[in-house]
Amino acid sequence: MPTVSVGRDRLFEALGESYTQEDFEKLCFEFGIELDDVTTEKAIIRKERHLEGKEEDEDEEVIYKIEVAANRYDLLCLEGIARALRIFIGKEEIPVFKISDVPPKSMLKMHVRPETALVRPFVVCAVLRGITFDEARYNSFIDLQDKLHQNICRKRTLVAIGTHDLDTIQGPFSYEALPPPEINFVPLKQVKSFGANELLEFYRSDMKLKKFLHIIENSPVYPVIYDSNRTVLSLPPIINGAHSAITLKTKNVFIECTATDLTKANIVLNTMVTMFSEYCEKKFEVEPVEVVYSDGRSSIYPDLTVSNMEVSLSDITGPIGISLEASEVVPLLNKMQLRAGKSLTTNGNCNIIVSVPPTRSDILHARDVMEDVAIAYGFNNIPKSKPKCMTTGGQQPLNRFSDKIRAEVSRAGYMEVLTWVLCSHEENFAMLRRNDDGEKAVIIANPRSSDFEVVRTSLMSCLLKTVKHNIDHPRPVKIFEVGDVVILDAARDVGAANNRRLAALYCNVTSGFEEILGLVERIMKVVRAPHVQVSDNYMRPSNEPEFFPNRQCSIILHEKQIGHFGIVHPEVLKKFGIPDPCSYVEIDIQALL
Amino acid sequence: MVENVEDKVKDLLKKIEDGEVVDKKEDIDALKKRKLITLQTWKAYSLRKGPKYAPERKKAATDLTRDHLQRGDWKDLEFKEYNLSAQGQPIQVGYLQPLLEVREEIQNIFLQMGFEEMPTNNFVESSFWNFDALFQPQQHPARDSHDTFFLKVPAATRQLPEDYVERVKRVHESGGYGSKGYGYDWKREEADKNLLRTHTTAVSTRMLYMLAQQDAIKLLLIHFVYCYLMSGVICDHGLTLADLLGVLEDFFTRLGMSKLRFKPAYNPYTEPSMEVFSYHEGLKKWVEVGNSGMFRPEMLLPMGLPEDVNVIAWGLSLERPTMILYGIDNIRDLFGPKVDFNLIKNNPICRLGLL
The missing domain is CATH 3.30.56.10 (Phenylalanyl-tRNA Synthetase; Chain B, domain 1)
Structure with a gap:
């Protein structure tokens, strides 16, 4: 959910009323926004720089951080929040937004060249005439663009906003897409002129702008907006030109939104103009701009239709x-x-x-x-009622069965643990002396760290890691987990299926092989049923790489391997940093249901 | 010549022989050193009959044994005072995970309220069932690679119900069913992308779709239990927001949270959406304990559910109740490989639902 920082005193001024924090929180709660934090400018800076202590001075401006719903773009600035609350508490009428009457001939035009379709096909524009900025309004105007860019614009991929001092530029404007070498201008906050290629290279080290370069850098043409004198307004979605930059003194603002999604471009433009036309000479009035396509089609924006x-x-x-x-x-x-x-x-x-x-x-x-x-x-005023229906409850048999197995193993003196489903590729394979044949494991495409590379195909690495983290715990360590692994399965629509497993581990100065054997015998004794026929020779010698040779068995049910147990291979123990011998069992309990 | 030889040692020994007291420390030490005197301790006792006088000696017993029972002499025996500050023998015992103990109690509450558990053991899901079918637009931030694990293997789903996919595509792009839609180009490749399921609502969606394919829509109350997240879903003709409020009150009261407040919230697939807050007496403040809402018509109608069928749902994470219940500051102490064994061993019984 987006959070908007607003000065408390300015907000209360705009609401025409001072609130205690408690009363303001109550109002927010009813309306569906949340006062997330109360802080000051200096406290934020202190926090960013990790400075300790120093209580705030009395005279620091108090800032309210307000969390708003992700689909309410009209609440992303102080103006919008204050207006919505004023209307909510009945202090203000709903505003009527008006498109100013401009004869078609004198209407500003934006001509769209067909090449823009290759990279960023849409543009919508509007003009705010006779606006009065002060420092707070100006900052709010910039912040709103930032908030829109972060949220609905999806970090400028869908829509990018450019705002310009209209008195420094000359219409009609043209929205073009040109090969980078043909674009040359002085960007915002710079004094020298850059070629487009040079500029992208320059911003590669810019903490804020480098995140947006990927949007156009692989395109043969870059989007660019010119005025009638070939002055560059902006190189969307990266940067505006320095020439048309708005200042506190700007009176007439030209707004252009370039986009890959026309619906969202309109929402963004409408949000900008409906919020800030409040400060125009003619309140809530917006001047339209005609966007003309090369095939002769044209549309007039903004579309403020109710x-x-x-x-x-x-x-x-x-x-x-x-x-x-x-x-x-x-x-x-x-x-x-x-x-x-x-x-x-x-x-x-x-x-x-x-x-x-x-x-x-x-x-x-x-x-x-x-x-x-x-x-x-x-x-909270709606009288509560009850659904008028009767149903009976029920549990998933597999989950109920899992609970019974958990109870059984804990009665045998084991401690239950609960571990993550994801692990590193190395933990799931190499550290268990196993190779990834590509047939079993679900692999994450965008792991955030090496701890989240694959979905586990066995619980072994999870239990070994748990022992490692409690290495100083008195011996014997007896732990278990009942949990799911995921195995590739071509029969499923998604190509993979869960499998419920029981895993138990015994760690002591001696291997504890008989302890684990005893647990296996107990489990296989209690799961017997008419449809679960445990034969006398359900244990067969096995040769799995993660276990010690000649001290391991597979567990067989109805001629199918459903599990393994044995002494954990010393090389595996070494990889997990465990100095004492361990014995381990893992059984597919879905097969025992 | 010396007139008088003063033999100090002789004098001292003479003194001792005469029974006089020698009390200078250096004198005593000197004699001791030359082994002319040794220390002897003399003890004297004075005996008389006490209140427990007996002609034969009795040993106080420490424990009641089988022999005592067989001989029957426990009646005559004197038992030693028991030292209550001594510790008992450590017992051999197994332990269940505290978080799963909380889960079990909450699950019991669902069962008492007539909910049926649904299977959640399908971690791999397609974007379609996880997002698109929930009317969650393809550019939604939750579908960012920052918030979702997409899969390299298996990268895409193999099959989806095609006619339903077509209806979902239309409702995203241009609406229908009384909706404007989101007005964007819906891409099949995005829907096919596999991911690790981000919420159990993906399972609800599959269940509701299956329900919609049946001839008669029967009422469905379902709940999900998945690790530390739980949710409840009710599907029926004519369900209302007032019903949701009533069910939430019932559910959370059973959890010991009867003082509730509801805050408007936003969620792409529920409308209205409400956050549930409960007043915590210990913390003296309102704490968010769950999320709830009514599924959007744009989600339900493309499935084929009748227009008067509503679905109300809520979810809660076990994290907060567990942490408050056991006074644990960091949930990572409780599960994951970095769990502290002592925490599991010393954890009290879960009393949720007993009040």
Whole structure:
């Protein structure tokens, strides 16, 4: 979930009211956001630099870190949070966003060249006229772009935002895709001009920007936006040009969003303009830009259309489990920024017509409307009921059987452990003197560390690691685990299947082979059933690499090998750093069910 | 010439012979050194009859033995006071994992409430069942390589129910079933990618799909037990959010958490989504104890479930109750290979569900 940092005092100023922390937390809880942390700018810096101590000064500005829902892009800045809360507590009307009347001839244009389809096919634009920034607003404007880039833009892969001082550039603009050697400009925060190839090389050591280079670097052409004087506005999704950089004094802002996903580009552009048109001379008014494609098609952005959704009253109140009149539902929806009215259908049922504003891209279905009514009503005010059904409980036979085996082995004096399903390739194979024939193990494509390379095909490495971590524990160590391994299986749709295993290990100054043998005998005695016929000679000498020669057996049931036991091979013990001999058994208990 | 020879030793010995006291330390040491005197200790006792006087000696017994029982002399025996500060013999005993003890109690609560356990022993799952079928868009951050383990072997699933896949694709791309959809190009390759299952909701999805293929939709209450995560799912005609609140109250009260609050939250496959908070008397604050919600229509309708069928679900991690219950700070002390054996050995009985 994204977290937004806002100055507490500015937030309360915007809410027109000061809250105690407890009251503010309560308001957040009802609305569905969370006050995650209370800190100060200096405390954050201290934390980043790992500086100890030093209590904050009284005069430091208090910062609230607020966690918001991942699909509410309109809550990613102070402006949006404050507006949503003001409307929620009934202090403000739902804003009406307006596209300013610009004659088609004087409307700014963005021409899209067909080559852009090769790398980043979409662009949408808008202009904020007569905006007034101060330091806090300016920082919030930059932070919102950052937050959008991190979240809906998927680290700029889907959408990248560029904002420019319109008074420094000249329309019409053109969105092109050119071979890197043809692109040359002075990027933001630099003074000299870079060729595109040179620039990417330069940013390879930039902690922030190097993460975005992969998006275009393997493309034969790079996306680039020019004004009518061939001034570079930006090289999306990497960097803007220095020429058109916005400042605190900027009055007119040109916003362009380039994208590989048009739906998300629109959401991003709409979020930017609906949040910051608040500071425009004409509040909530946005100037449109015409995007013209080379085949003559053109569209005007931003698209701030309010979409209407007709939902029957029963589809709202029914799934909540409360009864409300339409006249009660409408004000609840208003609290959530949804304008609503009621209409009667021909058969006398009541429908609610909900106007979904461009800020609420999260509303996809009548169910989302129902949720907003439930939130505004208060989850904690809904009278609780019970499902009107009767059922009987039951357990998975394999899990119940596993529990019985666990009880049996613990009664034999073993201690149960619980280990991870993933391990390193080496632990699962080489350290157990086994080769990976590629036929058994599930291999992770993106392991985060060497501890998570393969799904275990046996529990042996897990128990040996556990002994190693408790190497100073008094002997004998007797541990066991009942858990799953995963084995490749061509018969399954996904190509692999779990297998439930029992593993037990005995470690002492002597091998304890008879101890483990005794446990095997006990298990094989108690699992007998009409369909589990344990023959007298269920143990057969085996020759497995992880066990000591001549001190190992396989366990046979219905002519199938279902397990092995023996003294662990000294080379295996050495690899796991265990100085004392161990005996070990592992049995497929699924076969015994 | 010396007029008087003072034989100090002789004088001292003479003194001793006469029964006088020699008390200078250096004198005594000098005599001792020359072995002219030795130390002797004399003890004197004065005896008289005490209250427990007996003409024959009795030995106080320390333990009741088979011999005592056979002879029947335990009645006459004097038993020694028992030293209660002495430790008992260490006992030979096995131990069950504390976390699994908690799991068992929570599972019992599910069973008492009429839930049936579903199989969760399929760690390898396709992105389709893990994400796409749950209406989780392909660009969702949870599908990032940072949050999900994708597989090199076996890299892709071999088969999916094709007509259902087609309906899921449509609902993602352009909606339907009353939804706008997400408006993006849905890619089959993404859905085919195998991964390590990230949540048991993937299992619920398979179960609900199977249920939807049956002629009559029967009510289904299922629960999942997987390592330290548990979840409950109820599927029925006309279930409501009020029912979910009621079931959660019942469930968590049985866990000893009766003071609950619900906070709106976000989850791609549930709408509404609620976080469950419980007031912890010890910590004197509200603690998040679980997540819950109603599955989205965009998830259920493409499966073929009727429109009036709702599914309510919730999940909880055993981590927090276990840590609070046993006062453990770090869950890594409790499981994984770095477990501390002493912690398992000294752990008290799990009293969850006894209150």
